[in-house]
Every structure is written in C-alpha cells, then in structure tokens.
Amino acid sequence: MLSRLLGGSSPAHAELLSYLFFQPEFAGGDRCRPRGRIRPMSRITTIYDHRTTATEVAAGIDLSGRRAIVTGAASGIGLETARALARTGARVTLAVRDVAAGEQAAEDIVATTGNEGVDVAHLDLADLASVDAFTSAWDGPLHVLVNNAGVMATPEGRTAQGWELQFGTNHMGHFALALGLHHALAADGAARIVSVSSSGHGASPIVFDDLFFERRPYDPSLSYGQSKTANVLFAVEATRRWAGDGVTANALMPGGIWTNLQRHWSAEHRAEQEAFAARAGDAIPMKTPQQGAATSVLLATSPVVEGVGGRYFADCNEAEVVPEIRGLTGVRDYALDPVAARRLWEVSLELLDAARADAA
Numbered sequence: 001m002l003s004r005l006l007g008g009s010s011p012a013h014a015e016l017l018s019y020l021f022f023q024p025e026f027a028g029g030d031r032c033r034p035r036g037r038i039r040p041m042s043r044i045t046t047i048y049d050h051r052t053t054a055t056e057v058a059a060g061i062d063l064s065g066r067r068a069i070v071t072g073a074a075s076g077i078g079l080e081t082a083r084a085l086a087r088t089g090a091r092v093t094l095a096v097r098d099v100a101a102g103e104q105a106a107e108d109i110v111a112t113t114g115n116e117g118v119d120v121a122h123l124d125l126a127d128l129a130s131v132d133a134f135t136s137a138w139d140g141p142l143h144v145l146v147n148n149a150g151v152m153a154t155p156e157g158r159t160a161q162g163w164e165l166q167f168g169t170n171h172m173g174h175f176a177l178a179l180g181l182h183h184a185l186a187a188d189g190a191a192r193i194v195s196v197s198s199s200g201h202g203a204s205p206i207v208f209d210d211l212f213f214e215r216r217p218y219d220p221s222l223s224y225g226q227s228k229t230a231n232v233l234f235a236v237e238a239t240r241r242w243a244g245d246g247v248t249a250n251a252l253m254p255g256g257i258w259t260n261l262q263r264h265w266s267a268e269h270r271a272e273q274e275a276f277a278a279r280a281g282d283a284i285p286m287k288t289p290q291q292g293a294a295t296s297v298l299l300a301t302s303p304v305v306e307g308v309g310g311r312y313f314a315d316c317n318e319a320e321v322v323p324e325i326r327g328l329t330g331v332r333d334y335a336l337d338p339v340a341a342r343r344l345w346e347v348s349l350e351l352l353d354a355a356r357a358d359a360a
C-alpha cells in the first residue's frame with residue numbers, strides 16, 4: 001500500500017514538468033477577485049528540508065493574542081502541530097473526536113510549552129451536526145485553521161450524511177468546518193488555512209460522476225487519493241474566493257510518518273511497508289511526527305508564505321508539478337486545476353445544502 005500510495009520506489013525516476021507559474025483563475029477570478037495582497041506565482045523555496053522539525057520552523061514566531069485550531073490534534077502530526085503553535089504563544093484549540101484523548105494531549109502540550117492557553121473541543125468530521133455545533137460555538141477571530149485530521153485506507157463506510165467515509169471525513173467535514181468558520185477567519189484580517197493533503201493524491205483526481213463509489217467497486221487507495229486531491233483543490237478555490245477577506249489557504253504533504261493513520265493496515269501489510277521504506281532509504285525518508293508537522297507549521301506561521309495561497313508544499317518547500325507521483329514530494333496538475341477546484345466547491349456546497357435540507 002505505501003509503495004502504491006507513494007506511487008513507486010524512487011523519486012530519482014520522476015520526470016519533472018515545468019512549473020505552472022501563472023493561474024489566470026486564481027489571479028483574477030470574476031466576482032471573487034482578491035482584494036488582499038497576493039504574492040506573484042514564483043515557486044517558494046526555503047532553507048528547510050525533510051529533516052526540519054516543527055519546533056525549528058516555529059522558532060522566533062510570536063503569535064501571542066492570536067487563536068488557532070488544529071483538527072485531529074490528539075495524536076500524530078496534529079499533536080506536534082498544536083504543540084509547535086502553542087510554542088508561538090497562540091491560544092490553540094484541539095478539535096478532536098475523542099475528548100479524553102484531547103485532554104491528555106492538552107496536558108502534555110501545556111507541560112512541554114508552558115502555554116496554558118490550550119483548549120479542547122469535540123469535533124467529529126464525519127457528522128455534519130457535530131461540525132455545525134463546533135462552528136456555532138466558536139466566538140471571535142481565528143488566525144490559523146489547520147485541517148489536519150484524516151482517515152486512510154478504511155474499509156468501505158459512510159459518514160452520518162451517507163457520504164463515502166474517506167471523502168466525507170477528509171474533505172466534506174473540513175469543507176463544512178472552514179465554511180462555518182469563514183466569518184471568524186475573515187475577522188482576523190490575515191488568516192491562514194492549512195490543508196493537510198498527501199502524496200496519496202496521486203492515486204486519483206476527483207471523479208465527479210462517482211464521488212462515493214456507487215458505480216464502481218470501492219477501492220481504499222483511490223478513495224483516499226480522491227479525498228487528498230480534494231484537500232488541495234479546496235486550498236486553490238478557498239484562496240480564490242476568500243483572499244479578498246484576507247484569508248489564504250495552502251495544502252501540503254507532511255511526509256511519511258508511522259502514526260495511527262496506518263491503523264487499517266494488517267500487521268503483515270505494515271511489516272511489508274516498513275521493509276519497503278527501509279529498502280528505499282533516502283529515496284523515501286520516513287520522518288518523526290515532529291518533522292511531519294514542520295510543513296504544516298511553516299504554512300501556518302512563516303512570513304515566507306504571507307499572502308501566498310492555493311499552493312502545495314512538501315518538506316517545507318513548494319512542490320513541483322510532476323506527471324506521476326513516484327516519491328513523496330511532487331504534486332499532480334489535476335490537484336491544482338482551478339476549474340476542478342471551482343467545480344468541487346460547488347458540488348460540495350450542493351451536498352451540504354441537500355444534507356441540511358434532509359435533516360430539517
């Protein structure tokens with residue numbers, strides 16, 4: 001599965017396409033023309049790489065008085081993202097579906113950072129009623145929203161609204177969350193949304209005529225891939241629509257990290273994948289959760305990406321567009337396609353409206 005999700009064994013074989021330096025839709029969409037300051041489309045590189053930790057990225061950043069939300073912050077990359085944000089002095093809300101686990105994580109973050117401003121709130125992204133309850137309860141401006149939570153390779157399943165589980169959780173839940181928090185983000189004046197995607201997006205574009213695997217056999221890799229493509233397209237369209245409100249969104253691949261994400265793999269499959277990663281060595285460098293959180297924290301806090309939106313990063317650098325994902329760092333052109341991004345937004349809105357009408 002890892003080899004399949006990552007798309008091959010060696011990034012050295014990847015043929016890189018020249019980067020798309022200009023996206024007309026993004027730069028000047030009709031009714032959504034950004035009024036804010038948006039940086040021109042040149043590829044962003046930093047001094048950081050796959051070894052960099054979230055703590056290193058956050059060093060020297062002061063977000064005192066600002067607020068941040070991290071979804072799925074009770075474990076893995078989300079926990080380390082929240083910890084690094086707490087180190088900046090921001091007040092951080094851990095948005096979690098297991099509140100007891102969230103409270104333990106909060107205690108740990110307070111103890112390691114000295115920042116007492118760590119809150120825990122219930123959020124189940126697979127249930128629109130829970131997302132709506134979370135957004136209704138939110139009060140005041142929001143500076144950073146990290147859409148980090150996710151599920152991978154689940155057996156076939158459905159959310160409370162009947163949406164396919166991986167697309168429903170990873171994309172629809174975060175889409176509804178961001179929409180519900182838009183007013184709070186806009187109130188900040190310079191807010192950032194961080195959309196945690198994956199190189200797994202290389203497994204599938206958005207299949208608009210069968211989003212929920214109703215006309216084809218369910219495939220956990222294709223389903224995960226589609227949901228992770230949606231995470232990138234969300235960042236593209238959110239920036240086009242909301243940059244004028246001072247809200248930008250970027251997507252990222254955190255890297256390969258052994259976490260609870262792989263919980264649906266069999267022990268045998270996990271062992272095979274660990275052996276594959278070990279054989280691949282530097283071609284597929286596995287990271288610690290602290291390293292895995294670094295790109296999220298860069299996008300959430302760094303001046304390097306101020307005013308930047310609609311882009312995809314990996315290892316703390318903007319990714320290059322590649323014809324096929326063979327390693328951990330490239331991005332497919334279909335994930336950055338502004339037309340698909342707009343269509344996905346409209347379809348997602350229709351799904352939300354239909355679900356709310358059904359519930360009424």
Ligand SMILES: NC(=O)c1ccc[n+]([C@@H]2O[C@H](COP(=O)([O-])OP(=O)(O)OC[C@H]3O[C@@H](n4cnc5c(N)ncnc54)[C@H](OP(=O)(O)O)[C@@H]3O)[C@@H](O)[C@H]2O)c1
Pocket residue numbers: 071072073074075076077078095096097098123124125126127148149150151152169196197198199200253254255256257258259260261262
């Ligand atoms: N690890 C990697 O190699 C890797 C690679 C590429 C991308 N990513 C992405 O990184 C993100 C974080 O994953 P991770 O590796 O840190 O895995 P993780 O430790 O399993 O974290 C995922 C978090 O999402 C939460 N979550 C799952 N379903 C949820 C729901 N319905 N509502 C609210 N929260 C929910 C989980 O909560 P519970 O504990 O309650 O289930 C968990 O805390 C994911 O978006 C994943 O796709 C990870």
